[in-house]
Amino acid sequence: MQNHMYVFPARKFQIQTPGSTTFTCISWMLNRGYVAVGGSDGALRVMLLNLDQDKSNPPSSLNPWLSSQQLEGHSSSGMNIVRKMFENYLHSVRVLSWNEVYQKLASTDDAGVIIVWMTHGPDESWFEEMVNNRQKSTVSSLKWSNDGMKIAIAYEDGQVIIGSVDGNRLWNKDIGGSLTKIAWNTDDTLLLLGFADGEVHAYSQYGEFVSKVKMLCVENMELETALSKDLKKDVIVSMEWYVPPHSSKIVTNVGGGQSLTQQYRNADTSYNLIGDESYNNTASRLKVPEGRPPFLVAYQNGNIQLMCNENISKGVSIVRLPSTLIIMAQWSPDGSMFAVAGLQLDLPETERNVLHFISAYGERLQSIRLAPGHFAGIAWESSGHRLGALIDTNIYLVVIKFPYRWTYCGQTLVFAYKTLDSLQEVLVFYETKMEVKTKRYVQNLCSLKSYGDYCVTIFRTEELRGAYTMQLCDSIGTPVDSHTTNVPCSVVAMNASVVIVASTESFIVWHYSVPRQENTVTVSTGFQKTGNTNRNIPPDQNDKVHYIDEHRTEKQQQPTNGVTTDPICAIAASANFFLIACESGILYRFSLPNVQLQSTFKSNIPAPKLMTINCDGSRLALIGKYNVLRLIDLPKENIFTPILTFERREVWSVEWDDAKNDLLALMEKQRL
Template sequence: MYAAVEHGPVLCSDSNILCLSWKGRVPKSEKEKPVCRRRYYEEGWLATGNGRGVVGVTFTSSHCRRDRSTPQRINFNLRGHNSEVVLVRWNEPYQKLATCDADGGIFVWIQYEGRWSVELVNDRGAQVSDFTWSHDGTQALISYRDGFVLVGSVSGQRHWSSEINLESQITCGIWTPDDQQVLFGTADGQVIVMDCHGRMLAHVLLHESDGVLGMSWNYPIFLVEDSSESDTDSDDYAPPQDGPAAYPIPVQNIKPLLTVSFTSGDISLMSNYDDLSPTVIRSGLKEVVAQWCTQGDLLAVAGMERQTQLGELPNGPLLKSAMVKFYNVRGEHIFTLDTLVQRPIISICWGHRDSRLLMASGPALYVVRVEHRVSSLQLLCQQAIASTLREDKDVSKLTLPPRLCSYLSTAFIPTIKPPIPDPNNMRDFVSYPSAGNERLHCTMKRTEDDPEVGGPCYTLYLEYLGGLVPILKGRRVSKLRPEFVIMDPRTDSKPDEIYANSLISTVIDSCNCSDSSDIELSDDWAAKKSPKISRASKSPKLPRISIEARKSPKLPRAAQELSRSPRLPLRKPSVGSPSLTRREFPFEDITQHNYLAQVTSNIWGTKFKIVGLAAFLPTNLGAVIYKTSLLHLQPRQMTIYLPEVRKISMDYINLPVFNPNVFSEDEDDLPGDAIWTD
């Protein structure tokens, strides 16, 4: 076999990821058909729970086609827990998600018409040690650390509960493969066996000195009925480029093995809970996390290497690294994956028909590509070359046949799409719409309020892996009106040629705003290989516009100059634009304050206009009209006008220019495409 961490930026959240769970996604064309596993496991959803009490549901894909359509929304941040989320468990047969927090709160989420909502809530007030669905998905087993255990239905009805009197805590609980018994592991090395009706069957001491960390079977977590139809019947199916053997062959006629992990790092493989001669795996790791793949032929054991065999460097002790070891059903060691991760691996889970292993370590998430068969020379060469190259675009620089270049590019196709395609090109990312029908959902937070630098500052975040990724910052510039400026994200890229074009010039802003440190968006979410969003800016100063500058085109120029807003100076006339003004400045005189857009409003806060301030953006970026009725007898209405925004080229001068006199504060109708919401 072969395993390697995916190339590309490290995926990170803004807090520690504590638990993982993955399930396959059924394509829309397959909703009314029996599930065909090969198509079913090409796409899926990864659930993550983090230290801030947020559950992330993120889309994943293992196919190698870049043009494959994705859902409109590829990430959900589910909020509702009041403490850190310690357990997430998918129920694949019923397409539900169970989440548990550190205070004992249990939520069961369900998705309907693209929205997630809480279907069931259970809060006993005690810490939950484990939550497990039965293999058919109809029952849930909940075990608490104080010895209380409960079995209920998927609809929330309690079947039975029991109080187990123990001197130690219950650490885990699982179902047997036939769902007729439940097993509980304790912190003093015992296994407690009960039947499906709550009757006590046995107490077995497995280890006198080590506690039980976890238990599992080398058996599919859920029994999903497979279709006998051909894998190519669906138009959504795309054959994998690695060949049919990239999908592991199901293990046939293998008796399920009970796997018990101990605090010492040892793992016992048992035919049943009363096996007197189990196979013991000495992993040599500590803080181990073990899980069988879906097919039951490969056991992944992740942990930190022990300090016993590690020496010390002249300037300090040798840093420990996390590693993953793989074993077969006989307990034989097959492969070891050394990582550069310096923190313990908290959780692992298999996905995409055992071709991916997902690992959480601190705030970082790692994706490991696993090849179950003997590694081909072509695969080894692909991984060696991809490790040397930095980015996917470097593949085109190699003198290779197109077919090999295409195969090499598949090594850079991420299983989980990063939140920002190119962090070094943030300006284009926030200025132009993304390709396809993808929708990005964001959260805005008030980040600072310093009277010395102006009004309050707000940061716009992308929701990702249960966390938030900063992309834009804005500041309020008026105390009377809800008016804002949106700042230009800084990058390392050289100034665009459009700035040097003599047809487009800029003006220095005269308002008092924050310094450059307020504009930078440096956050801890970026990791080793992920470039920071905030960089030193080399782009010129961008202009600002006052859309209240002219009350009437018939006024003389002197009167118009007097009526101009003192906060936002006006641009002087440019070619082809009699309504707006711009003037040229030397490149050396540009200050550090850059702005993308300005949001202006009437005094009542019912009409808003979004004006582009950057030279590469059209001036008219949209408008919002908000209507209310007297005594709220009629529904409130909001009309949003969004003109098409496209990449600027040399034909920039031919684009329509926004005229602030087209709309007045008393007008209701605005040109452009409107979206009406009730």
């Protein structure tokens, strides 16, 4: 299903720093919510952000921090033992890595000093546990193993050191090349090493060479493109293997009372869903679906390679971000997508800071521009609904609104969520008047849509007769009709007699049947129950695949290379017609039930992401690529009249009233 998630910067947290500190890195602990930022002059600060969403207090009146502690180990004002060991040194903190299991923080600076920090006491203050300096090279990357038992350290001179969580060196090896990144695989049996020349090698957990990972995104790249705009072809900026974070083995606040981290979690109540058993205030621990790539390698030049494992023979996706200098990429807490921080070099200098959100399969979901300044990095918050972007001395809290799968039919709220202990999803039919829940356990749910007293659920089934199954259900979840198709379900629309399903290039119209009943109008919804059975529709009509290219004019025709460059991105249905929108902004109007093209209209709205038609089919509400809501009057089948006096920005959802043709509800940022 096409993702209509909405992303916006909600708050700015300013970090008070002495002098002219420039921050260089950020990391957010998923299990307890601590944020660490490091920078020049040895600056290192560990904080708990105040995420309280109490609307009665304006943001300016809220204390931005629940706690904030400056750690002095990397600075000249650090502890005596550090000053004695490393006299007259003052360096920038370069890399931060949290141990989620044992609640430790590892930090390193450009002098090669590594410090491991841990908390102590009821106030959860941080202190140095271990200090190390090889004094021969700079640390380019360090990562704790997923079980928290080991730490892998990669040096620029090619040395790799593996240490235990209690400080013992397990082994070290000279790899024989300049290293830039290091990562552990799912079960910590492999180490992935990224080299300065862009190559990636796999080693066993004991340091034995296993294989060279084939990087198709580099090998298939044109040299001219690689060298353009001063972007180096082979600089790896991020290499991450997603693994659901392990639970902490450390019990905090043994003395009783409410700890700082408990206050942090209690403040974060804004995203709980009715019946969503998977939600909690700590990191997502959902199982990873088979076939979903967990291994990511991002290059500075805008190329990203996604892999299911280190073996290139299995699913590989390549994402290319043109004219983009990637700063870093990071998986979301549930691994379903990743965020890419970068500089868009073809934009004015004050608009270059961009943030991309891309699915684990390589589908681009959303992009936003951020405030100008030195963009140092990003870090996800544990719920996956927020992300911190470090720019200059500020953390910009970016909020992600996901397109939850839900709908409303009759008096029943229908929604789906994933369980923690399996890859199954729970489909819930919640009858709001009697407050009765009916649950169904399903797999591969793609979409939910409703009209009147019925809803359609669409599943990916991969059966011989069709890859997708559409199932019509009543308000208590009982299936009353079904149909299969091979058209991928990207966008869906529904009215009293048909369901329209579209991919990026084609669509089908399913004339569904419902049980016969008298013509009545329900009091709760205002919809007319027609007892529609669609008996007069030819059987092959439901199976006919309509291609949008067949309806383009000569000027709108696509190149004959088999690739649709103007894909379908939104659809909407009324009683006797439906609309299809393409990325170029062209709208196609088709009649129902015979599916004939009535007219086309070239709007000035690029890439419409959501369309909905009012109850009498006289007006269209349309949200474009940049979350601007506009209205278009539809007085006749061949007339589209934009209402130029109406425009609302930062809108991510809109619904018309079921009975009044001039009343609608919309969501602007976090306001209804």
